[in-house]
Amino acid sequence: MSPPPPSAQPPVDAGTRSGPAVGAGRTAAATPALLWTALLLVYVLWGSTYLGIKIVVESMPPLGSAAARFAAAGLVLAIVLRARRGRGALRVDRRQLASAALVGVLLLACGNGLVVLAESGPVGVAVPSGVAALLVATVPLLVVLLRTVTGDRPRSWTLAGVTLGFVGLVLLVLPTGGTDAVPLTGALTVVAAASCWSIGSFLSGRMRMPADPFVATVYEMFAGAAALALLSVGRGELRGFDPGAVTTRSWLALAYLMVAGSLVAFTAYVWLLHHAPISLASTYAYVNPVVAVALGALFAAEPVTARVVLGGAVIVAGVALVVSTERPRRPVRGTTPEPSRR
Numbered sequence: 001m002s003p004p005p006p007s008a009q010p011p012v013d014a015g016t017r018s019g020p021a022v023g024a025g026r027t028a029a030a031t032p033a034l035l036w037t038a039l040l041l042v043y044v045l046w047g048s049t050y051l052g053i054k055i056v057v058e059s060m061p062p063l064g065s066a067a068a069r070f071a072a073a074g075l076v077l078a079i080v081l082r083a084r085r086g087r088g089a090l091r092v093d094r095r096q097l098a099s100a101a102l103v104g105v106l107l108l109a110c111g112n113g114l115v116v117l118a119e120s121g122p123v124g125v126a127v128p129s130g131v132a133a134l135l136v137a138t139v140p141l142l143v144v145l146l147r148t149v150t151g152d153r154p155r156s157w158t159l160a161g162v163t164l165g166f167v168g169l170v171l172l173v174l175p176t177g178g179t180d181a182v183p184l185t186g187a188l189t190v191v192a193a194a195s196c197w198s199i200g201s202f203l204s205g206r207m208r209m210p211a212d213p214f215v216a217t218v219y220e221m222f223a224g225a226a227a228l229a230l231l232s233v234g235r236g237e238l239r240g241f242d243p244g245a246v247t248t249r250s251w252l253a254l255a256y257l258m259v260a261g262s263l264v265a266f267t268a269y270v271w272l273l274h275h276a277p278i279s280l281a282s283t284y285a286y287v288n289p290v291v292a293v294a295l296g297a298l299f300a301a302e303p304v305t306a307r308v309v310l311g312g313a314v315i316v317a318g319v320a321l322v323v324s325t326e327r328p329r330r331p332v333r334g335t336t337p338e339p340s341r342r
């Protein structure tokens with residue numbers, strides 16, 4: 001599960017806290033080639049993080065490795081911001097810091113941490129990486145439900161997309177007793193992770209966050225890493241842990257998650273939020289699961305059963321419908337632009 005630009009948030013909430021309106025500030029530099037390069041980076045790199053997590057937890061403590069990933073990524077991002085912008089680059093007030101910390105704990109410690117736990121364990125217990133990605137794809141649907149509960153009125157087609165997505169979720173995880181059944185405990189763990197991610201995304205657009213999304217993400221990563229480290233110690237993951245027993249492929253996968261998933265893809269997504277329509281940038285929500293399923297099948301021999309194909313296709317269709325109907329409405333000439341329903 002990728003970190004926020006988180007947070008670059010899920011489509012229905014993306015960019016709400018970053019100051020300028022999403023899609024504003026488009027310049028001549030945003031050529032079609034650059035737009036597609038950024039999109040491909042987000043599609044492939046974020047889609048591949050699920051397989052990366054699966055490889056990391058083969059020989060590393062689940063929550064401990066996640067803590068190391070976000071601590072390192074946050075430190076690198078902080079150093080880059082400090083070097084490029086000067087001493088005050090990371091300055092925020094206490095309220096902004098507290099808000100970013102809360103969002104970081106929800107997104108990274110609870111959201112990402114639960115996904116990591118669900119993907120760890122022996123075959124038959126661990127959730128396949130592709131299935132985990134399909135379940136996480138329900139985040140935009142959950143955010144719409146949160147909006148509805150708090151008094152917002154999403155479009156009817158948006159609600160239809162939510163309904164369709166949850167039908168796919170049921171198809172994917174409903175126990176049947178067959179050999180192709182998804183581990184129910186692991187699946188519910190991922191659904192809990194998606195719920196935490198949704199709550200964090202929802203709150204981030206309604207609290208006083210740091211204006212710069214890069215600065216916000218630094219504090220989110222630090223808070224998430226600290227919470228993950230405490231949980232790792234509490235679970236006894238480091239008791240008897242031998243770094244020398246970690247395989248080379250796990251080290252390489254952890255480095256990949258730090259650099260490709262947490263820094264490169266995040267930067268590409270934030271760039272997209274300021275140079276492309278939100279409807280285009282948000283397509284990652286239903287492309288990432290497809291990439292994850294394909295990579296899991298190719299490199300981890302994860303079975304792509306009829307159940308996975310059917311349930312996954314319905315979930316992706318529901319998410320696509322939500323994303324396509326959540327585009328900001330064009331204001332009528334002579335009126336004040338209506339805030340987009342994200």
